[in-house]
Amino acid sequence: MSRLALLVLAVWVATGISSGVRAQPVAPTQARLQEVRHPQLGGATVQEVMRHAALAPQIVDYEGTKILSILRGRLMETITVNEAHKRPVLTRLEFLSPDGVAGRLVLDDGVRTWHYEPRLNMAFVGPTMAIPAEAAERLATERYRVRLLGMEEVIGRSTVVMSLWPHAGRRERRLWIDRMTGVTLRSEERDPDEALVATAYFTRISYGLNLPAALFQPRLPAGARVVSQELPPAGLMPLPAVVERIGFRVSVPAALPGGFALLGGAPIRHGPVLAAHLHYSDGVRALALFVAPSARLGPPGRGDQVPVLGGDARTMVAGAMRLLLWETGGVRMTLVGPLSLGEMVTVARTLGRPGP
Amino acid sequence: MTTSHRIERSLSAYLDGELPPEEVAEVERHLAECPSCRAELDDLRATVRILQLARTPEAPDDLEELILARAGRRRWLTWPAWPKPAVALAAVALAVILVATPLLRGHRDRLRAAEVSPDVFIRAAVQSAADDPFMDRAYIGLVSSDTNLRLIGEEPRGSGR
Numbered sequence: 001m002s003r004l005a006l007l008v009l010a011v012w013v014a015t016g017i018s019s020g021v022r023a024q025p026v027a028p029t030q031a032r033l034q035e036v037r038h039p040q041l042g043g044a045t046v047q048e049v050m051r052h053a054a055l056a057p058q059i060v061d062y063e064g065t066k067i068l069s070i071l072r073g074r075l076m077e078t079i080t081v082n083e084a085h086k087r088p089v090l091t092r093l094e095f096l097s098p099d100g101v102a103g104r105l106v107l108d109d110g111v112r113t114w115h116y117e118p119r120l121n122m123a124f125v126g127p128t129m130a131i132p133a134e135a136a137e138r139l140a141t142e143r144y145r146v147r148l149l150g151m152e153e154v155i156g157r158s159t160v161v162m163s164l165w166p167h168a169g170r171r172e173r174r175l176w177i178d179r180m181t182g183v184t185l186r187s188e189e190r191d192p193d194e195a196l197v198a199t200a201y202f203t204r205i206s207y208g209l210n211l212p213a214a215l216f217q218p219r220l221p222a223g224a225r226v227v228s229q230e231l232p233p234a235g236l237m238p239l240p241a242v243v244e245r246i247g248f249r250v251s252v253p254a255a256l257p258g259g260f261a262l263l264g265g266a267p268i269r270h271g272p273v274l275a276a277h278l279h280y281s282d283g284v285r286a287l288a289l290f291v292a293p294s295a296r297l298g299p300p301g302r303g304d305q306v307p308v309l310g311g312d313a314r315t316m317v318a319g320a321m322r323l324l325l326w327e328t329g330g331v332r333m334t335l336v337g338p339l340s341l342g343e344m345v346t347v348a349r350t351l352g353r354p355g356p
Numbered sequence: 357m358t359t360s361h362r363i364e365r366s367l368s369a370y371l372d373g374e375l376p377p378e379e380v381a382e383v384e385r386h387l388a389e390c391p392s393c394r395a396e397l398d399d400l401r402a403t404v405r406i407l408q409l410a411r412t413p414e415a416p417d418d419l420e421e422l423i424l425a426r427a428g429r430r431r432w433l434t435w436p437a438w439p440k441p442a443v444a445l446a447a448v449a450l451a452v453i454l455v456a457t458p459l460l461r462g463h464r465d466r467l468r469a470a471e472v473s474p475d476v477f478i479r480a481a482v483q484s485a486a487d488d489p490f491m492d493r494a495y496i497g498l499v500s501s502d503t504n505l506r507l508i509g510e511e512p513r514g515s516g517r
Contacts, residue, residue: 054489066494081494093497100512106497115501124504126479129486129496136489143488164490173490187492200492225385227508228378268480275477279484286488288481321478321503336481338499 038148041160046146049160053175054140056182058088058133064205065096071197083202089130090216107218114218123220125228143167143283152176154185155202166283171259173284181207189284236264242276250276250291250331257346258339260287275334287337289351294332308345315341324348362508363390367397371404415442478503 037043044052063084070077080096089110095101103118108129115124131139149161159176172194176186186201220226242265243250254262260280268277268290275292303314306324313326324344325334333351335344363386369375370383387394416422419442482503486496502512 057493068492068495068498070495070498079494079498081498083494085493091493091497093494095498101498104501106501108493108497113497113500115497115504117501117505120505120510122508124501126500126504127483129493129500131487131489135487139487140489144490175490184490184492187490198495200495225382226378227382227504228376268477277477277480277484281488286481286485288477288484290477290480321481321499323478334477336477 040148040151046148046162047141049148049177050140050144050146050162050164051137052182053162053177053184054136055133056177056184057085057091057130058136060181060183060207061086061209061211062181062183062205062207063209063211064202066200066202069199084211084215086211086213086216088133089128090213091129092216107216109216116218116220116224121221121224123218123224123226125226143281144173149174151179154178155204157185157205159185164283166281171282171284176201183207236266236279239265239278242267242278246274246276248293248331250278252278252289252291252351256280256287256350258282258343260347285338287335287339287347290332290334290336292332292334294327294330306341306345309348313348315344363387363393364396367393367400371397371400415440415445478506 035045035047037045041049063082066081066083068079068081070079079098079101082092082094082096084092089108091106091108093106095104095106105114105116105118107114107116110128110130112128113126115126116122117124143166144164145167146165147163149163152159152161154176158179160179162175162177164173164175172190174188174190175184177183178185183205185205187199188196189198190196239250239252239262245267252262259282261282263279263281265276265278268275275290278289278291280287280289303316303323303325306313306315306326309326313324315322315324317323321336321338322341322344323334323336324341325332326348327333328351333348335347335351337344339347363383366375366379366383370380375383387397420440423441482496482500485491486500505512
């Protein structure tokens, strides 16, 4: 963990600047503004505050109730979840409402995630959601530029309001960062037209509860079935390195409609399937493109046909993710992301015309 | 897709010894409870056995004499210009097995890959989305758990279309 971040936090907190100033947009982002020291922030730069927010889970324990509002299709869905975190990496999510998710439990010990689904008495083991401190700090700096919007109160706590703009992509993320702890108390995601597409905010939060580690350990009821759905971790690498690993040619654009830019890729193998996994982002949403030789795959049997793309293009929905697959030039393209069908089709047309 | 359907998809890999130990245990637990899947496994075993048992038929020792007798002991062509019938039959059988086995196996692998790949790709996409330090962890937990359910054929919370 960065000692610099801790030092900045100490300076920031010790300075104790009075809060209550309403959010005021600051001048447009320029590279050098990232390094300007703000009196409002106790002499810290916006970059330092952003890095501190990325590192906050490493140094703070908390427990609170959070509301998620997510755009699914054309509807906004609201989810209530009890979120507990014990530094550096333990997380517990207990979903409270609506009925479809009530009782669902997700535990993360920094190595793997346990998801227990009470209505099925089933547990799923998967990879951790936690990001190592060094990676969190590096990714925050690499991916985002940030500007200060001002100060606001959220659930009675003083927060710094920051706007994060991805270096690649057009979506904006706004964060309300607790000045005392660095925890993000509220976040908003906006599309390029400034429309709100997702929010997450705490309705209450408590710090320093000394939460017992046992709270984060899976204790499965008798008879619970456990399903492992782990995949080997794959770090992102440049496209030529991916092509070298998979042994077949992949030709895709570095940028896609909607502001999606290629961040890198990785080979992925599962049984007889060897594919290139390419990771695009618009700064907020992740879009995955999988490219595999058609000869290695049978005809797609599932999903709804997409007449607008012709041929055998098919789509299916998995939770908040949509999948669109089609074939072009002897390869099977599979696009996965939290996008509408219209957006997926636009991207698919850029990637290659579906075959007959 | 029910649990049985998911297990059925794993039976071939189970038979080939290609599953990781935890999935082997899960398949075996399911087999103990599900007569339909046990029957499916027996069918698969029988198919594999047939392929393994397909051996060169052995001709009787007096086959040549019998054929020559019926042909009036006329040798139109003599060995080795044409192989002995038994050898020819064995060669044809061997060729059929050598050609058919990879074709059958390849077809089966292709079908299995087509079934598996969308699920695997969705899981990998969710995993890669989690590497953003500012992506809300509760949101990732929700999407990830929804995907877990989808992978076993359960609708998490309506279709969302």
